[in-house]
Amino acid sequence: MAKFPHILILGGTTEASALARALAERSVMATLSLAGRTEHPAAQPLPVRIGGFGGVTGLAQYLRDAGITHLVDATHPFAAQMSAHAIAAAREAAVPLIALTRPAWSPQPGDRWTSVADIPAAVAALAGPARRVMLALGRMHVAAFAAQPQHHYLLRFVDAPTEPPPLPHHSLIVDRGPFTATDDERLMRDHAIDLVIAKNAGGTGAVAKLIAARALGLPVLMIDRPALPPRREVHAIADALHWLLHPVDLGV
Ligand code: NAP
Numbered sequence: 001m002a003k004f005p006h007i008l009i010l011g012g013t014t015e016a017s018a019l020a021r022a023l024a025e026r027s028v029m030a031t032l033s034l035a036g037r038t039e040h041p042a043a044q045p046l047p048v049r050i051g052g053f054g055g056v057t058g059l060a061q062y063l064r065d066a067g068i069t070h071l072v073d074a075t076h077p078f079a080a081q082m083s084a085h086a087i088a089a090a091r092e093a094a095v096p097l098i099a100l101t102r103p104a105w106s107p108q109p110g111d112r113w114t115s116v117a118d119i120p121a122a123v124a125a126l127a128g129p130a131r132r133v134m135l136a137l138g139r140m141h142v143a144a145f146a147a148q149p150q151h152h153y154l155l156r157f158v159d160a161p162t163e164p165p166p167l168p169h170h171s172l173i174v175d176r177g178p179f180t181a182t183d184d185e186r187l188m189r190d191h192a193i194d195l196v197i198a199k200n201a202g203g204t205g206a207v208a209k210l211i212a213a214r215a216l217g218l219p220v221l222m223i224d225r226p227a228l229p230p231r232r233e234v235h236a237i238a239d240a241l242h243w244l245l246h247p248v249d250l251g252v
Contacts, residue, residue: 008068016074059089074100080226099233102202112219184212197221
């Protein structure tokens with residue numbers, strides 16, 4: 001006998017919130033899970049649970065205990081640990097999994113990108129004379145760049161940090177955007193930036209800096225997405241909904 005769906009969305013992204021809205025509008029039973037990194041998360045139209053599950057075993061247990069019928073991994077493309085845990089726990093608990101992600105950015109004509117595999121590779125690539133670097137990575141990863149203290153770093157954080165960043169030469173802007181390419185171009189000119197470092201997050205929310213770098217002919221050190229085991233993946237809310245609500249069509 002078919003079970004009523006109870007969907008668990010692993011969130012923390014605009015895509016997850018959009019899917020939560022779409023499911024709430026359709027009165028589908030679903031729960032949104034957040035890591036708990038944000039002090040005041042936005043209000044959600046679905047029940048929310050907050051905090052880690054306790055690894056793969058904890059997530060598999062949660063899936064069984066809560067009677068989850070479908071797992072949607074809508075975490076950020078760089079939340080690699082959570083995504084790997086989701087694949088393993090879904091297999092362990094025999095719950096079908098789909099990932100809802102943003103397509104990665106790819107270089108456009110005029111872009112001067114160098115790809116690196118991860119943050120340590122980006123830090124290593126900065127060996128050499130002092131440059132003026134826009135470090136568009138978010139607070140979590142800034143400390144790693146203390147290993148290349150010769151550069152001047154332009155940092156832009158959503159919230160003011162509680163402690164000063166451990167970079168001897170830096171400028172810090174606190175702003176949550178959205179940013180336009182025109183604004184970012186001005187910012188790069190004002191700070192005489194000669195290199196931009198970015199994670200390949202994809203999507204439209206953070207793309208302005210790449211458009212600005214292209215317009216100014218600036219090189220970009222692009223950190224690739226972490227590799228994950230193969231999984232079913234879609235980029236559109238409509239495709240996720242179709243898979244969730246028409247399982248027979250897709251042979252699930
Ligand atoms: P991560 O390194 O992959 O995950 C670390 C641990 O945090 C996971 O093992 C899990 O703990 C817990 N966790 C992560 N996401 C969770 C969720 N949605 N619900 C419950 N527990 C979760 O993740 P991260 O990079 O720190 O990202 C944390 C959150 O911020 C995610 O929700 C992600 O979507 C969002 N985010 C991340 C980035 C980024 O650049 N990494 C950017 C924007 C938003 P247990 O092992 O105990 O289950």
